[in-house]
Amino acid sequence: MPDNIRCYRQRKVSDVPYVRTIKTDRGLMATTRIKLLDGEVCLCNDTGEQALTGPVLPRIVVELVAGTPGTVSETSLIDVVGSSREALQTNVSRLRRLGLDIARTGSGYRLVTTGVGVDALEFLEVARTNRQDLSAERVQTALALWRNGPTRLLGSTAMWNALHEAKATLEAHRARFAPKRLLIVEDQVGDRLCEVLGEYDCTVVQDLPAFWRLLPDLEDNFDAALVDLHLRPDYVDRDGEVVIGAITSSTAVPVIMMTYKLPGGMNVTEFRDRYNLVAVVTKLGDGPGVDLNNIVTEVRRLFGGDVREKLLAELEDRLPGIRRRALKQLRLAGAMDREPMVGIRYDQVSAIAQKGDLADLRRAVDAFEKEFGLRVGDHR
Numbered sequence: 001m002p003d004n005i006r007c008y009r010q011r012k013v014s015d016v017p018y019v020r021t022i023k024t025d026r027g028l029m030a031t032t033r034i035k036l037l038d039g040e041v042c043l044c045n046d047t048g049e050q051a052l053t054g055p056v057l058p059r060i061v062v063e064l065v066a067g068t069p070g071t072v073s074e075t076s077l078i079d080v081v082g083s084s085r086e087a088l089q090t091n092v093s094r095l096r097r098l099g100l101d102i103a104r105t106g107s108g109y110r111l112v113t114t115g116v117g118v119d120a121l122e123f124l125e126v127a128r129t130n131r132q133d134l135s136a137e138r139v140q141t142a143l144a145l146w147r148n149g150p151t152r153l154l155g156s157t158a159m160w161n162a163l164h165e166a167k168a169t170l171e172a173h174r175a176r177f178a179p180k181r182l183l184i185v186e187d188q189v190g191d192r193l194c195e196v197l198g199e200y201d202c203t204v205v206q207d208l209p210a211f212w213r214l215l216p217d218l219e220d221n222f223d224a225a226l227v228d229l230h231l232r233p234d235y236v237d238r239d240g241e242v243v244i245g246a247i248t249s250s251t252a253v254p255v256i257m258m259t260y261k262l263p264g265g266m267n268v269t270e271f272r273d274r275y276n277l278v279a280v281v282t283k284l285g286d287g288p289g290v291d292l293n294n295i296v297t298e299v300r301r302l303f304g305g306d307v308r309e310k311l312l313a314e315l316e317d318r319l320p321g322i323r324r325r326a327l328k329q330l331r332l333a334g335a336m337d338r339e340p341m342v343g344i345r346y347d348q349v350s351a352i353a354q355k356g357d358l359a360d361l362r363r364a365v366d367a368f369e370k371e372f373g374l375r376v377g378d379h380r
Contacts, residue, residue, distance in 0.1 A: 031099035033117040034065060037163075039148035045099055056081050056091050059153055064102065064111035065118055066157035073108040080156075119145045120154075120163060127166030136177035143170050180303045181221060185211055185243050186228040186258075188286040193226070196296050200303070207231055211243050219251040219359065224278075224302055226295070229259035238263065244275050249366035252359035254278045254307050256298050260286055276315050276362060278302050312358045315365060319349060322365065326372035333373065342372060 033044035040051045041058035052058040059081050063072050078088050092102055092109060101112035113121070126134070126142035146167060154160045179201040184190045190204035203222070205211050208231070214221070225247055231239040240257065247253050255275070260283045262268065268280045279298045284291050323346045330338050345368055352364045369375035 029099055030101065031116060034061065034100075034119070036062065036065060036118070036120045036151050036154065037123065037146050037149065039151055041151055041153065043098055043100070050098075056083065056087075057095060058151070060088075060091055060095060061100070061111075062151065062153040062157065064109060065120060066154065066159040068111055068113060068118070068121060071105045071108045071110045075108075077108065120150065120159065123170075124159075124162060124166050127169045131173070134173055136174070139170055139173045139177060143167075143174060180223045182299065183214065183218070183222040183225040183253075185225065185231070185240065187231045188228075188233065189283070189290065189292065192288070192290075193292060193295065196292050197299055200299070208239055208242065211246075215246055215250075218247065219253055222253055224254045224256070224299070224307075226256050226258060226299060228283075229257055229263075230261070235261045241275075244277070248275045248277070248362055250359070250363055252308055252311075252357070252362065254302055254311060256281060256295075256302060258283050258295055273314070273318060276311050278307055278311065308358050312356065312361065315358070315361055316353050319346070319353065319365075322346075322349075322368060322374065325374055326368070329373045338372075345371065 029045045029047070031043045031045055033049075035042040035044065035049070041061050042049045042051045043061075044050075052061065060077060063077060063080055066072075074085065074088065078085060081088060081091070083091070096102055101114075101116070103110045103112050123142055123145050126138060129138075150160060150163050154163070179199065181201045182197065182203070184193050184202055184204045185206075186193065186204065187206045190206060194202040194204060203214075205214065218225075225243075227240045227243050227247075229240040230237055231243075240259070244255055244257055247255055256278050257272075257275075257280045259280070262282070271277070272280050279302075281295055281298050283295065323342060326342045326346075327339060330336060330342065349361070349364045349368050352360050355361075366375065
């Protein structure tokens with residue numbers, strides 16, 4: 001075995017994905033798979049796989065793969081590997097003896113991938129597939145190709161950025177295929193809501209103590225929340241408002257509020273805007289056989305589109321009104337000397353809005369409203 005090749009790991013044919021036995025015209029064992037997404041450059045055949053080491057052979061393979069299906073010029077390869085024309089030809093011959101089918105063209109070299117699986121190319125192909133043609137299994141299989149990540153030798157090629165962009169795309173597809181995670185904060189019909197919303201991964205909590213335990217990791221564990229305004233059977237409390245305030249002042253989690261009895265004098269539109277809610281929906285009752293279809297419809301509508309972009313836009317539209325209310329509040333309190341600070345804080349909030357991060361903007365608006373007396377204290 002040449003000095004610049006070391007055995008990476010031996011596997012049976014059945015353990016190496018996509019491997020097919022192919023013989024070259026010279027009767028040598030052909031490389032049937034090239035792997036670049038495990039941090040190294042590996043060549044596989046029906047006896048196992050070998051990782052290329054040294055400064056030259058792995059670099060040539062990387063450049064040829066990155067240039068697929070086109071030709072990589074001889075001059076470019078010489079520059080990349082830092083060698084002479086004769087040295088390049090010698091190393092290309094060595095790769096051919098290792099089973100790679102490298103065709104000589106008039107201006108350079110081309111990697112022939114007929115019958116050869118290349119993990120990096122497969123990864124990119126899946127990421128470029130139309131969304132409607134993808135399945136959860138295909139996306140997961142592609143992501144499984146990304147083990148230790150692409151070899152750093154790809155860093156000088158356009159494929160490096162393309163692979164990382166493809167990974168982000170595939171992870172977004174995986175999230176789309178995974179069941180949406182819904183937190184239900186409700187004290188009476190939470191279990192029934194879980195049944196009728198069975199396509200989602202639902203978690204029910206019935207009171208504030210259980211909610212506070214979930215809050216620190218809420219954004220990591222849930223995609224949306226469905227919160228009842230009243231968490232006590234007598235409907236005299238508004239504990240759900242405390243929950244809503246805590247969520248919308250510190251996370252980007254979309255929230256739907258539901259209630260059986262709206263408190264007298266509550267302006268639903270103003271309430272929805274103040275807390276940056278997706279919707280306020282009225283329950284038809286809390287009995288065992290109550291119709292929950294209107295709530296189900298709102299939840300499915302929430303998960304049917306990019307509601308966070310809509311919430312961000314709505315919150316941005318509220319900013320001028322928040323500033324006017326802050327100035328009015330200072331005048332009523334006889335604290336006109338603080339008016340310049342309103343402008344300073346407003347500019348800071350506007351700068352955060354331009355970044356397009358809903359959680360950051362919610363936090364900034366909450367802090368602004370508390371500083372100028374538009375929202376009272378902590379939610380706990």
